[in-house]
Amino acid sequence: MHDLEFEHLHVNAEDAAVNEVAWAADNVELTTVGIDIGSSTSHLMFAHVHLQRLSAALSSRFVVVGRKILWQSPILLTPYRADYTIDVDELSGFIGGCYAYAGIDREEVDSGAVILTGEALKRRNARAIAELFSDEAGRFVCASAGHHMEGQMAAHGSGAVALSRAHSAVLLNVDIGGGTTKLALIENGRILATCAIAAGGRLIVEDEAQGLTRIEPPAEEIARELGIELRPGGSLSVADRRKIAARMARIIMGLIDLREPGELARRLLVTEAWPREIANKRVDAITFSGGVAEYLYKRETRRFGDLGSDLAEELRHGLAHRRDLPPVWDPGQGIRATVIGAAQFSVQISGNTILIADPYKLPLQNLPVLACGFALDQEIRPDAVAAEVRLALSRADFAEGESPVALSFPWRGDPSHARLHAVAAGICQALPRTLEERLPLVLLIDGDVGKSLGRVILHEVAPRADVIAIDGVQLKEFDYVDIGSVIEITNVVPIIIKSLLFKSGVTVNQSASA
Numbered sequence: 001m002h003d004l005e006f007e008h009l010h011v012n013a014e015d016a017a018v019n020e021v022a023w024a025a026d027n028v029e030l031t032t033v034g035i036d037i038g039s040s041t042s043h044l045m046f047a048h049v050h051l052q053r054l055s056a057a058l059s060s061r062f063v064v065v066g067r068k069i070l071w072q073s074p075i076l077l078t079p080y081r082a083d084y085t086i087d088v089d090e091l092s093g094f095i096g097g098c099y100a101y102a103g104i105d106r107e108e109v110d111s112g113a114v115i116l117t118g119e120a121l122k123r124r125n126a127r128a129i130a131e132l133f134s135d136e137a138g139r140f141v142c143a144s145a146g147h148h149m150e151g152q153m154a155a156h157g158s159g160a161v162a163l164s165r166a167h168s169a170v171l172l173n174v175d176i177g178g179g180t181t182k183l184a185l186i187e188n189g190r191i192l193a194t195c196a197i198a199a200g201g202r203l204i205v206e207d208e209a210q211g212l213t214r215i216e217p218p219a220e221e222i223a224r225e226l227g228i229e230l231r232p233g234g235s236l237s238v239a240d241r242r243k244i245a246a247r248m249a250r251i252i253m254g255l256i257d258l259r260e261p262g263e264l265a266r267r268l269l270v271t272e273a274w275p276r277e278i279a280n281k282r283v284d285a286i287t288f289s290g291g292v293a294e295y296l297y298k299r300e301t302r303r304f305g306d307l308g309s310d311l312a313e314e315l316r317h318g319l320a321h322r323r324d325l326p327p328v329w330d331p332g333q334g335i336r337a338t339v340i341g342a343a344q345f346s347v348q349i350s351g352n353t354i355l356i357a358d359p360y361k362l363p364l365q366n367l368p369v370l371a372c373g374f375a376l377d378q379e380i381r382p383d384a385v386a387a388e389v390r391l392a393l394s395r396a397d398f399a400e401g402e403s404p405v406a407l408s409f410p411w412r413g414d415p416s417h418a419r420l421h422a423v424a425a426g427i428c429q430a431l432p433r434t435l436e437e438r439l440p441l442v443l444l445i446d447g448d449v450g451k452s453l454g455r456v457i458l459h460e461v462a463p464r465a466d467v468i469a470i471d472g473v474q475l476k477e478f479d480y481v482d483i484g485s486v487i488e489i490t491n492v493v494p495i496i497i498k499s500l501l502f503k504s505g506v507t508v509n510q511s512a513s514a
Helices: 013-026 088-102 123-132 147-158 160-166 217-226 238-256 263-268 291-296 308-320 382-395 417-430 432-436 450-461
Strands: 027-037 041-053 062-072 111-116 140-144 170-176 181-187 190-197 204-207 211-215 285-289 328-330 341-350 354-356 364-371 406-410 440-446 466-471 479-483 492-501
Touching: 027 341, 041 088, 041 341, 062 088, 062 341, 062 492, 088 123, 111 123, 111 341, 111 492, 140 364, 140 492, 147 160, 147 170, 147 181, 147 190, 147 285, 147 382, 160 170, 160 181, 160 285, 170 238, 170 291, 181 238, 190 238, 217 238, 217 263, 238 263, 238 308, 285 291, 291 308, 354 450, 364 382, 364 440, 382 417, 417 432, 417 440, 417 450, 440 450, 440 479, 450 466
Parallel strands: 027 111, 111 140, 170 285, 285 328, 364 406, 406 440, 440 466
Antiparallel strands: 027 041, 041 062, 170 181, 181 190, 204 211, 341 492, 354 466, 364 479, 479 492
């Protein structure tokens, strides 16, 4: 009965166990959750993620080879109390209900990312929201996204970065939310610049019974210039609503043109204006994301008492009458242009290639990684290194010296003393408060110079620096790291790398509606 007409192989239990161990060493599978809590809306999604070690022998780098959305929540209008703080109890009920509806227990979730933006970032809100996830503290990344970082996340989460990379194109992603509009200029998958302005769909909210229930200062600024009075409990005529939406749309269109903002737009900017060097940049296509994009691409028709639908209509009208503008593409994600969760894996770094000034400062958790692209020419300029560090801080909306961060960069070329000293001097020049406050100065280097660079800083450039220099790790923007205590017997340092995840594989849809 066992004879077969073809060659076959019997795998015994011992062989299967060996194969399973070998597979597990190079593969990581996770259930993850991405939770986005903003000024206007909140939502979450669960995903299954498969990571695989790069084929290079003993590589410490894992890449995502598969991701699948398991469940997406409905969109919740972020709940507020009378004192205009977020109602954390209602938010907690929503999140708990989402776990129940998805059929996923909290213990089943391996990792997660909680993104706080806008009003959720304010101190009282952020502290209370963080407590909701205190039980998951070791597994979750809690990222506070300022305007620059939020613009970058929207560009990735919408699919615009993937589109730009796939088509070798220059794209301008315009993310229009409830309170702000964030723009990101992307070339070949790399974000060149971001800026943001206080223009959005929920700066004004009107209830049929109660009249105007929400009037944000930027809306008052625009209405004042138009001679329109806004008062709580009052009403807004259809004509006045259109005037405000039209003025807001013209301000956004000015930024889409990459030009210098006018007087009103300058007052509404919440970041710096566009850098001058991109003024004449040729843009191949425009993409939109955020809540207002759902109206713009005609995926949403319901009204929520705000300006979202009106603003989209004015933008659609303005785009249709501008023959000089590039085409509009649909990147795939609108209001859900955010993270889907966080990948997570661990590596062991040998103590022979690192320098830790004070091992008792370890462990460190959830350090945000600032990716620096140093120009490592034969002669390295410290001021150029310092400028790149400051740019990385700005991209991540980090105030230098308020909390420890991790600088990540690749090392290329000769590790001569002169070149190492120039990099060390530039890094320290850019981080004076970090050094003064004795905060950990964490350097994560893709290259075999960790101990040498750490010694130059500690013995020559900044003797009091609490430097932690680790090499042999490859990191990127939107990564976070946990650095464990030194394991004395083996003299290794365990590192957990957590990476924010976005949807990928988006294809081009040229939009006829916009």
